Amino acid sequence: MKSYxxxxxxxxxxxxxxVFDMQGQLCAIAQQELPQIYPRPGxxxxxxxxxxxxxxxxxxxxxxxxxxxxxxxxxxxxTNQRETAVLWERASGKPLHHAIVWQDRRAEPACARLRExxxxxxxxxxxxxxxxxxxxxxxxxxxxxxxxxxxxxxxxGELAFxxxxxxxxxxxxxxxxxxxxxxxxxxTMLFDIRRNTWDEELLALLDIPPALLPxxxxxxxxxxxxxxxxxxxxxxxxxxxxxxxxxxFGQACFRDGMAKNTYGTGCFMLMHTxxxxxxxxxxxxxxxxxxxxxxxxxxxxxxxxxxxAVVQWLRDGLGAISSxxxxxxxxxxxxxxAGVRFVPAFTGLGAPYWQPxxxxxxxGITRGTSIAHIARAALESIAYQSAALLNAMDRDAQAAxxxxxxxxxxxxxxxxxDLLMQFQADLLGIPVLRPKEVExxxxxxxxxxxxxxxxxxxxxxxxxxxxxxxxxxxxxARERAQELMQEWEHAVRQATAA
Ligand SMILES: Nc1ncnc2c1ncn2[C@@H]1O[C@H](COP(=O)(O)OP(=O)(O)O)[C@@H](O)[C@H]1O
Ligand SMILES: O=P(O)(O)OC[C@H](O)CO
Numbered sequence: 001m002k003s004y005x006x007x008x009x010x011x012x013x014x015x016x017x018x019v020f021d022m023q024g025q026l027c028a029i030a031q032q033e034l035p036q037i038y039p040r041p042g043x044x045x046x047x048x049x050x051x052x053x054x055x056x057x058x059x060x061x062x063x064x065x066x067x068x069x070x071x072x073x074x075x076x077x078x079t080n081q082r083e084t085a086v087l088w089e090r091a092s093g094k095p096l097h098h099a100i101v102w103q104d105r106r107a108e109p110a111c112a113r114l115r116e117x118x119x120x121x122x123x124x125x126x127x128x129x130x131x132x133x134x135x136x137x138x139x140x141x142x143x144x145x146x147x148x149x150x151x152x153x154x155x156x157g158e159l160a161f162x163x164x165x166x167x168x169x170x171x172x173x174x175x176x177x178x179x180x181x182x183x184x185x186x187x188t189m190l191f192d193i194r195r196n197t198w199d200e201e202l203l204a205l206l207d208i209p210p211a212l213l214p215x216x217x218x219x220x221x222x223x224x225x226x227x228x229x230x231x232x233x234x235x236x237x238x239x240x241x242x243x244x245x246x247x248x249f250g251q252a253c254f255r256d257g258m259a260k261n262t263y264g265t266g267c268f269m270l271m272h273t274x275x276x277x278x279x280x281x282x283x284x285x286x287x288x289x290x291x292x293x294x295x296x297x298x299x300x301x302x303x304x305x306x307x308x309a310v311v312q313w314l315r316d317g318l319g320a321i322s323s324x325x326x327x328x329x330x331x332x333x334x335x336x337x338a339g340v341r342f343v344p345a346f347t348g349l350g351a352p353y354w355q356p357x358x359x360x361x362x363x364g365i366t367r368g369t370s371i372a373h374i375a376r377a378a379l380e381s382i383a384y385q386s387a388a389l390l391n392a393m394d395r396d397a398q399a400a401x402x403x404x405x406x407x408x409x410x411x412x413x414x415x416x417x418d419l420l421m422q423f424q425a426d427l428l429g430i431p432v433l434r435p436k437e438v439e440x441x442x443x444x445x446x447x448x449x450x451x452x453x454x455x456x457x458x459x460x461x462x463x464x465x466x467x468x469x470x471x472x473x474x475x476x477a478r479e480r481a482q483e484l485m486q487e488w489e490h491a492v493r494q495a496t497a498a
Contacts, residue, residue: 003074005450006063006235007442008055010080010164011243012101015054017062018442019073022455024465026439028066030058037098042105045098048086051164052171056230063231070233075453076226077239077445079246080164082187085139087150087212088167090160093175096147099164100139107138114138119205124279126192126199128286128298130354136163137189141206154209161212163188165240169223172237177224180214183245186288191216193288194277196296219245219290220452239448241290243441244268248299249290250444251409251435252466254459257397259405260440261386263414266350267307269389270299271397271405278400282392283352290444292451292459300396302351302389306344308414310378313344320371328419331376339364341491342377349385352392353492361495382414383424384488390428391485407431411440418472426476427485436469 004027009016016031032054037045063070083102088095100106114123114131123131133139140161144151153159162170166180185191185198190208192199198213217223223237241249244262248270251260256274261267272289277298279286289297306313311327314320321327341363343349348356362374394404407430414420415434425432437443450456474481 001072003455004066004068004072005075005077005446006059006073007077007079007446007449008059008168009243009442009445010051010055010078010168012081015051015058016442017055017058018439018446019062019066019068020443020446022450024437024443024447026437027068028062029439030061030065032058044101044104046084046101048088048095048099048167051099052168055168059231070231070235073233073235074455075238075449076235077449078165078168078237079241079243079441079445080168080184082163082184082242082244083134083136084164085136085143085161086164086167087140087143087147087159087161088170090158090175093170096150096159097143100142102134104139105133107133107142110138110141123189123202126202127189128186128193128277128279129189130285135187135189137202137206137208140208144208151209154212157211159212160214162214166214169237169240172226172230173224174227178214179223180216181219181221181240182216182288182291183219183241185216187242193286193298194296218293220292220448222452236453237449238452239445239450241445241448244270244301245287245290245299246444246448247411247441248272248444249448250440250442251411252463253409254463257403257405259390259393260409260411263307263382263410263412265307265309267304267382267386268301269386269393270301271393273298273300273402276400278396280392280396281399282395283354284392284396285351290448292448300393302392304385304389305348305350306346307382307385308412310342310344310381311414313346314375314378320375327375327379328417330372331379331419334370334372334376337377337380338369338373339366340369340373340377341487342374342381343491343495344378344381345495349492349495352388353496355496358496361491363491363494379417379420380423382420383427384485386424387427387485405430407433409433409435411435411438421472425472425474427481429474429478429481431474432472433468434470436467
């Protein structure tokens with residue numbers, strides 16, 4: 001009887017489930033959209049019950065489509081949108097409120113208070129994060145302050161908090177397990193990533209009752225068994241990681257200096273730093289990488305707010321293309337962007353610039369500029385922003401006496417674009433590798449589950465399963481690439497001043 005792994009991938013816009021065989025080949029995939037709730041400007045919520053229902057439904061469909069029975073599934077892995085906060089009642093399993101999504105900005109005043117109180121250094125030293133409403137802590141604080149009676153009930157131990165992995169595991173196990181993994185815990189701003197434990201000082205500072213918190217386990221562990229009612233057998237959950245750390249794992253980036261970039265709506269770049277906890281001096285976050293045992297593993301992370309979304313804007317805002325895949329063809333009708341620079345700072349600029357006030361700019365327009373130049377500049381902006389992240393990582397690596405990144409592994413919706421990938425390699429001066437299996441996030445969760453269940457010997461076996469579909473080698477002279485980066489940085493300064 002052939003064995004399989006099931007990965008549950010709960011993302012911001014959809015819930016997906018994927019069945020892999022033990023070689024990491026994708027056998028079936030099922031997906032369901034998740035409605036976004038925008039109660040006020042800057043607020044983003046999800047219905048936790050819909051998260052659970054869509055996730056379960058896709059898991060059932062994926063198994064059906066693969067023609068795989070539950071008894072053939074050896075282990076289940078979970079990966080998820082990170083930071084999103086859910087608060088529920090332990091007795092009934094009912095959420096007290098919609099989930100507050102990572103993009104939600106309502107906790108900004110609480111973060112401003114933390115900054116004014118001079119707590120930034122403490123937070124960064126312990127959690128590796130900057131003080132920002134992005135992370136779970138101040139979202140949970142908001143829930144406790146705004147739901148009548150919640151704080152008293154939390155102190156009495158009646159309530160549970162979790163990121164989406166915890167919420168799913170609670171439901172999958174019918175309330176038997178209240179757990180999370182280190183990579184998800186590291187995004188809460190309540191977790192000391194060097195000691196691998198919830199931090200009493202931060203909990204006290206934010207007035208969070210410890211009774212709310214899940215138990216934290218390594219990313220490959222025994223998280224619990226799925227109740228047989230859901231998928232037909234008591235399947236073990238053996239792998240859990242936040243989606244970006246899962247993608248780093250699924251790209252087989254297991255060693256110091258190995259890096260991946262995911263080109264989705266935004267871009268997320270992570271570089272493994274091994275066992276070294278290292279704070280960035282260049283605007284990056286330090287985070288826990290997926291940990292397969294009790295040993296600490298860290299990564300540096302940077303995110304670009306507008307990546308593939310700039311292509312969506314060309315399509316929906318400008319009407320320049322009718323589908324995203326037409327952008328490459330349009331951009332290829334001109335040899336270069338002819339001096340046009342597009343800084344898509346629609347919602348400010350993320351790492352490494354951290355310029356919330358910046359706004360989008362298109363500069364260098366002449367009478368000869370066509371929509372094709374703008375499309376090319378838009379695509380190039382994704383590569384420039386990513387190159388700025390990688391340069392920041394290299395500077396941090398150099399400061400720590402480590403080697404620079406020697407290749408970049410890529411995934412995500414926009415990584416199918418060959419023009420973009422070639423330009424990325426040209427700017428970086430290192431090869432860009434696109435894997436055969438582009439579902440790296442789900443694959444990472446499946447591999448963690450396989451390791452947790454003792455089905456793989458170790459990371460070396462997984463490394464040998466990872467295969468490149470295409471390698472993009474740099475062809476541009478380094479001087480030219482450096483000149484282009486300088487022009488880009490100039491354009492960023494203009495967008496910041498705009
Ligand atoms: N051929 C393409 N070239 C450039 N960008 C693309 C292409 N196809 C899709 N995209 C972009 O990729 C993004 C979707 O990628 P995906 O990984 O599904 O994102 P997410 O996980 O953030 O929803 C969209 O922003 C879309 O504009
Ligand atoms: O669901 P995604 O792919 O948009 O990922 C969200 C990230 O985990 C947010 O930190």
